[in-house]
Amino acid sequence: MWLALIVFIVLVPLAIAGASMAPWVPTRKSDITRLCEILELTQGQRFLEIGTGDGRVSEAVAKKFKKSSVVGIELAFPMYIIAVIRKYFYGSKNMTLRLANAFKEDFWNYDVIYVYGMPDKMWAKIVPQFLNQAKPWAKLYSYVFSIPEEYKQQVVSYGEEKEAKIHVLTKK
Numbered sequence: 001m002w003l004a005l006i007v008f009i010v011l012v013p014l015a016i017a018g019a020s021m022a023p024w025v026p027t028r029k030s031d032i033t034r035l036c037e038i039l040e041l042t043q044g045q046r047f048l049e050i051g052t053g054d055g056r057v058s059e060a061v062a063k064k065f066k067k068s069s070v071v072g073i074e075l076a077f078p079m080y081i082i083a084v085i086r087k088y089f090y091g092s093k094n095m096t097l098r099l100a101n102a103f104k105e106d107f108w109n110y111d112v113i114y115v116y117g118m119p120d121k122m123w124a125k126i127v128p129q130f131l132n133q134a135k136p137w138a139k140l141y142s143y144v145f146s147i148p149e150e151y152k153q154q155v156v157s158y159g160e161e162k163e164a165k166i167h168v169l170t171k172k
């Protein structure tokens with residue numbers, strides 16, 4: 001009975017999210033610092049983290065950019081609960097968390113979007129959704145996984161040889 005409940009409440013949502021865009025694998029701490037250094041987020045701009053996991057990326061961005069609003073959305077209920085608990089202890093007022101599916105989100109509402117998703121989902125879904133919905137000059141930051149070659153003129157990649165790359169796609 002308890003095992004069935006745990007499977008239903010914890011493992012099934014994690015498996016669904018894993019198949020939807022990516023399983024939970026966190027951005028490395030040092031790379032969160034690097035991300036915050038290269039992020040361009042001005043006063044009043046809105047930042048979205050697609051698949052916020054435990055919320056640490058959104059927490060760091062919200063802390064550094066206090067005059068921007070930061071939204072983290074997460075599909076897997078257990079990860080969402082962990083992010084909400086972390087936000088209670090470490091979060092800032094300008095950070096919001098929602099249990100939501102990235103593919104149902106309207107990217108028009110954001111100036112900067114961060115994602116750490118599996119490359120097949122990135123290429124087939126996230127990048128097209130971003131290019132269809134986002135405002136001109138909005139930016140999509142992709143951790144580790146590259147943006148399709150056809151958009152290479154709109155992409156700047158950050159990271160030394162041994163570092164994980166952060167690719168930034170600008171909507172034109």
Ligand SMILES: C[S@@+](CC[C@H](N)C(=O)[O-])C[C@H]1O[C@@H](n2cnc3c(N)ncnc32)[C@H](O)[C@@H]1O
Nearest residue numbers: 017020021022025026027051053075076101102
């Ligand atoms: C690779 S992890 C990245 C976690 C966090 N962004 C980080 O960088 O530390 C991907 C996260 O996306 C979530 N996820 C998967 N599919 C999703 C979807 N369709 N909508 C929102 N979140 C999703 C997973 O549950 C997981 O927490």
